[in-house]
Structures are given as structure tokens and as C-alpha cells.
Amino acid sequence: MIDAADLTARLIRCPSVTPEEGGALVLLQDLLEEAGFEVHRVDRNGTANLFARWGAKGARTFGFNGHTDVVPPGDPGSWTHPPFSGHLDDEGVIWGRGATDMKSGVAAFVAAAIDFVRQTPPDGALILTITGDEEGPSRDGTIAILDWMAQQGERMDVCIVGEPSNPDHMGEMMKIGRRGSATFRIGARGVQGHAAYPHRARNPLHALTRYLAELTTEPLDHGTDHFDPSGLQITSIDCGNPASNVIPESASAVVNIRFNDLHSGAGLAERLADHAARIEAETGVALTITAEISGEAFLTAPGPFVDMVRDVVTQETNRQPVLSTSGGTSDARFVKDHCPVVEFGLVGHLMHQVDERVPAQQVRQLQSIYHRVLERFFE
Structure with a gap:
């Protein structure tokens, strides 16, 4: 043996x-x-x-x-x-x-x-x-x-x-x-400007943080017989801005979702893209979403x-x-x-x-x- x-x-x-x-x-x-x-x-x-x-x-x-x-x-x-x-x-x-x-x-x-x-x-x-x-x-x-x-x-x-x-x-x-796993990289592009004159700029962080807040407010689901509720976590927010009096031109964030069998990676990507399109229309800040699906x-x-x-x-x-x-x-x-x-x-x-x-x-x-x-x- x-x-x-x-x-x-x-x-x-x-x-x-x-x-x-x-x-x-x-x-x-x-x-x-x-x-x-x-x-x-x-x-x-x-x-x-x-x-x-x-x-x-x-x-x-x-x-x-x-x-x-x-x-x-x-x-x-x-x-x-x-x-x-x-x-x-x-x-x-x-x-x-x-x-x-x-x-x-x-x-x-x-x-x-x-x-x-x-x-x-x-x-x-x-x-x-x-x-x-x-x-x-x-x-x-x-x-x-x-x-x-x-x-x-x-x-x-x-x-x-x-x-x-x-x-x-x-x-x-x-x-x-x-559970499935998907990572979404969100880019936000606005208009740079002086923090004292916000009407001359378009702050990408305002749009991005609003977008992320709405993502985390509403549960994706409430679980199934064999799966816990899907979970969404913000894992990074960055704008690379060292100056406190400058509104940055761009910002980015990373979101990871561990999802149950009520969802697919493609379905979640579409959901996040639709949400981004609405925020973009309301704020004028361009939002782009890149999806990486590592498993369904x-x-x-x-x-x-x-x-x-x-x-x-x-x-x-x-x-x-x-x-x-x-x-x-x-x-x-x-x-x-x-x-x-x-x-x-x-x-x-x-x-x-x-x-x-x-x-x-x-x-x-x-x-x-x-x-x-x-x-x-x-x-």
C-alpha cells in the first residue's frame, strides 16, 4: 500500500x-x-x-x-x-x-x-x-x-x-x-478645475462615489436554498491627486462581486453598465466599466x-x-x-x-x- x-x-x-x-x-x-x-x-x-x-x-x-x-x-x-x-x-x-x-x-x-x-x-x-x-x-x-x-x-x-x-x-x-466571482474596474472622467470654482469643473469623484453608494445600497438578492446572498465589495478608489485645491480630471474604482446562481457574470456587467449610463447622463461625467469574470x-x-x-x-x-x-x-x-x-x-x-x-x-x-x-x- x-x-x-x-x-x-x-x-x-x-x-x-x-x-x-x-x-x-x-x-x-x-x-x-x-x-x-x-x-x-x-x-x-x-x-x-x-x-x-x-x-x-x-x-x-x-x-x-x-x-x-x-x-x-x-x-x-x-x-x-x-x-x-x-x-x-x-x-x-x-x-x-x-x-x-x-x-x-x-x-x-x-x-x-x-x-x-x-x-x-x-x-x-x-x-x-x-x-x-x-x-x-x-x-x-x-x-x-x-x-x-x-x-x-x-x-x-x-x-x-x-x-x-x-x-x-x-x-x-x-x-x-x-459562487461566481467578477471584478469590475470603473473609470470616471470629468473636467479638471480649481476647488474654489467648482462650476467651471466637473468632479469625477462626485459621480463615482454616488455610483458606488447606489451599488452598495440595494442588495443584489436575498440568497437561495444553497447560496448565501450575493455580495458586492468596493476594493479600491483612487484619483492620483496630490493637491487638495484641485478637482481631478479622472478617478477610478474597483468592485468585486461574489454572486450566486441567480446571476451570471454577463448579467451583472449589463446591470452595472446600465447604472453607469444613468449616472453619466445625470452628471455629465463619463463612466466606463471593464469586467473580468473569473468564474460563474x-x-x-x-x-x-x-x-x-x-x-x-x-x-x-x-x-x-x-x-x-x-x-x-x-x-x-x-x-x-x-x-x-x-x-x-x-x-x-x-x-x-x-x-x-x-x-x-x-x-x-x-x-x-x-x-x-x-x-x-x-x-
Whole structure:
């Protein structure tokens, strides 16, 4: 059997800060090929990705998705143990960047998959998709793998993304969807002038702050059965004006919206543009909106797949996980266009922090959960 905790430590020792592969995918490719998986590197634009399949193409297929790239560790001197040491201490805790997000999750599903096909070869197939571009722009990672799969006729019927999903304890939460995320950059252009003679100027800040105030006054919605209300946050206002007696010519602001499945990115962009057109007509200040949609809201509705994963987690942890759509974005936002997807992984409260670490037993428990999910799926 493969020990997922040991594999986690070995992966941590690969310094795979986005976009560097760092040896992590080479390590996994060697393990998977030795276990009889057909493995392909699906690199695109300098980003390293891995696709592995055991079993016949076109058979009933269970998929896993995860990433081996990590965020920078910051000052190594701030760490109790070096960030790429994979140190296992006397209390059975593994230290290092990626210990929770998410080399442990990848190690758990790789180990579970290899042990499963060796012990009880299923009547079906397993596909593992592992990217090196989740913490970065995410343009050439899971998207590239899914594009390649479409070209090759590869297909998953369902998929688990192994991102950390539990707030504090194993079994607390699994993700069955995610909110969408959109960033809007608003530019306002008026007429510069002296602050003592405002009638000779057109203040862009007045129009912009009015626009932003109205955006934040009216709720976007009141939530749904599986989603909290959508949230709009102003994250920046700037005009670059060092003089207190000058009305600036231009100003800008940034707004981020995390939205539920009552909205789409395009619909929100249209809503903000219509609002800007009204303010522009009333003030004479030109407002421009640039939208960046990083992900749409989605939901994998409760049903046989969700129920199966939830039942296994409950049996293995003695906790029934909450079905949640909270948090930021993950690569599940791409997988959902391919097949039904849920997220279940480790406790994530230490991810991206100095002294990121994980109990080895927790990684082994996750390996056991994934193994049991595969048994249930192929029963």
C-alpha cells in the first residue's frame, strides 16, 4: 500500500511554486505508470499538467482533480521548519508549503486510486487530472487538461476536487458548488478645475462615489436554498491627486462581486453598465466599466453522487458534512462544465500561511475516504 502521508512529504520537497513544476508531476507520473496508469503530460504555454487513466477509455469513469503548484512561502526564516522540507515532527505533523493546499489532497487521491486498482480492479476506469496552474492565472491548467480530454475523447462521469473543504474538523463540510466571482474596474472622467470654482469643473469623484453608494445600497438578492446572498465589495478608489485645491480630471474604482446562481457574470456587467449610463447622463461625467469574470456560479444538486460522497464521509468521520457553496473559487468551476463535481478534502485553516502543516493521520483518513468512495462508486 502507498502511504499518502509519506507521499505528501515527498511532494512538499518539490519546490513547485507557480508556474514551476518542481519535480512534483514527474514524481507522480513515475508512481502512476508503475501502477499501470496511462499517463500523459498535457503542458501548455509553459504550464505543466498531468492526465492519468486506468481502465478502458469510454468505460464508466470516476475522476479526481487537484493541483501540485503552491503559493510562495515568503521569508523562509519565518518558518519553524524550512518550507520545502516536508518535515515530519515527533507528533506526527507534516510541515511545509502545500501541506494542506493541496499536495496532501493529491497524495491522498493518488494513493487511494493506486491501491484500489491493485486490490480490486474495477469494471470501469479512473481518471486523475493534476495541474500546475491553480494558484496562478488558471488559464493553462485544468482548462488545458479538459481541452485535451475533449480532443482525445476522454470523459469523466463524476469528479471529486480534493481542495481543502473543512473549516476546523474532518467531515464538517463538502462543497457542492461555488459562487461566481467578477471584478469590475470603473473609470470616471470629468473636467479638471480649481476647488474654489467648482462650476467651471466637473468632479469625477462626485459621480463615482454616488455610483458606488447606489451599488452598495440595494442588495443584489436575498440568497437561495444553497447560496448565501450575493455580495458586492468596493476594493479600491483612487484619483492620483496630490493637491487638495484641485478637482481631478479622472478617478477610478474597483468592485468585486461574489454572486450566486441567480446571476451570471454577463448579467451583472449589463446591470452595472446600465447604472453607469444613468449616472453619466445625470452628471455629465463619463463612466466606463471593464469586467473580468473569473468564474460563474454553479451547483451540483443533491442526488445520488452527492449523497454517496456524503454518506462515505459521515461513516469515516462520524460527522455529516454540511453541503456548502461558500468560499472563493477553485478549479471545480472548470470541471463543472465537463461533469458533476463536488469538493472534499482536508481542514484548510492553515493554507497559504507561514508554518502550513497537516497531521499525517488526517491525510491517511482522507486517503481512506477516497478509497471507500471508489468502492461505493464501482459496487
